[in-house]
Amino acid sequence: MVRYQDRLAGESAKAYALRELTENIIKMELKPGALISENELSRTLGVSRTPIREAIQELVKARLIEVFPQKGSYVASISFDAVEEAAFLRRTIESAIVEELCDSITDAQLKSLYENIDLQEFYLKSGTSEKIMNLDNEFHEMLFVISGKEQTYKLMHSAMGQFDRLRTLSLYSVKDIKIVSDHRAIVDAIRDKDKENARSLMIKHLMRYKLDKDEVIRAYPDYFK
């Protein structure tokens, strides 16, 4: 069910609208084809249309919303092309990053990566899948931050909405245990300064979405176009 949370302290109206919209689209509470009415959302969230429109325009660029002037704005279908392009973008950039890290990484940075992975393994036994997902996101972001590519991360992240929806729909298909062992193997390769291995392990890791995709397409064909 579509559920809107309260506005955070100090949060701008635009940031609030963007957070709520993104959350509900990513979690598939707002399904492809659903109408996004600026007026209705304005009433629901208690902010004016202006910040709502600003948030919508961000999500248009992420290809999560489509705007038809004078007709309406709708949650976008999951696009085959968009998913494949996002996958290409991600594996291209992240494989280049781990290759670069083989040269530049410090012991302290390696340690922080291993600490994250240890936590992943901890929650593998006792925690929820959501905990793992958060640590997964954090792990990949760390690779960008460590290599001084925060802007690149932001740019790439803005295109990952399609991915996130796939992940929501296939929560139980790709086993968390595989994700975590992938991560450890990647960091091991970086530690050993084995560029070729680091690259290919990252690419293999980021190709696992294909299983999810195939399963989700079968289960929810109507969400795609």
Next chain:
Amino acid sequence: MVRYQDRLAGESAKAYALRELTENIIKMELKPGALISENELSRTLGVSRTPIREAIQELVKARLIEVFPQKGSYVASISFDAVEEAAFLRRTIESAIVEELCDSITDAQLKSLYENIDLQEFYLKSGTSEKIMNLDNEFHEMLFVISGKEQTYKLMHSAMGQFDRLRTLSLYSVKDIKIVSDHRAIVDAIRDKDKENARSLMIKHLMRYKLDKDEVIRAYPDYFK
């Protein structure tokens, strides 16, 4: 001098404002540190503040404008980090694209690339540097379109503003003749399905900005931060 053109037929107010702002920032008519007054721009362009603000928000994401709430919006300095990240992003993606094209390119696509290069060589003798620049942009965009990565192009292109400013400031440093011969060598490598060569030629091609950068930093240190 800052110069604003007329609004095109059928162009939305937002698109108009974005076009004019981008043009003047890229061409260094609006210099780093210059105040962007929403009210003044609103009067100048003859549109209201709303579309102006929407355009500004796009340029904030491109790191060409910085907004300080309740203080003002200013043209951003050319950031060392931003330039290096943009360079990394571009050579990483485009080298992956030419590698992929070695497998997938058709004869018709090869022909269209060579036609573009022939035009470049034609204007090398008789035309202006601006003609070459337009064909240069077109050439790189063609590589994305041919490989079915238009969204990726849009995303990457939005981060290339820093680059464009460097190119404006160093119009005469990197010789057009090198650019054009680079392009031909790259397409030759694609034609020969020589992935390693295509990759390294593209990387070398996209590393030429470093000469410009060093020169521009010396000539206009105040534009950087």
Next chain:
DNA sequence: GGTAATATACTTGTATACAAGTGAACAAGA
């Protein structure tokens, strides 16, 4: 003259009003 309080003239953020286009419901007429 030096200092502190106070206008005032900006800035962006948000709310609201108006313009213009779309499509569905519905009524009138053949």
Next chain:
DNA sequence: TCTTGTTCACTTGTATACAAGTATATTACC
């Protein structure tokens, strides 16, 4: 019954009004 025309309730795009914060200049006071 089918078609056509009209109304009406929506939509987004744009313009404008208001709120709130900031920095500067000015004024009053010591």
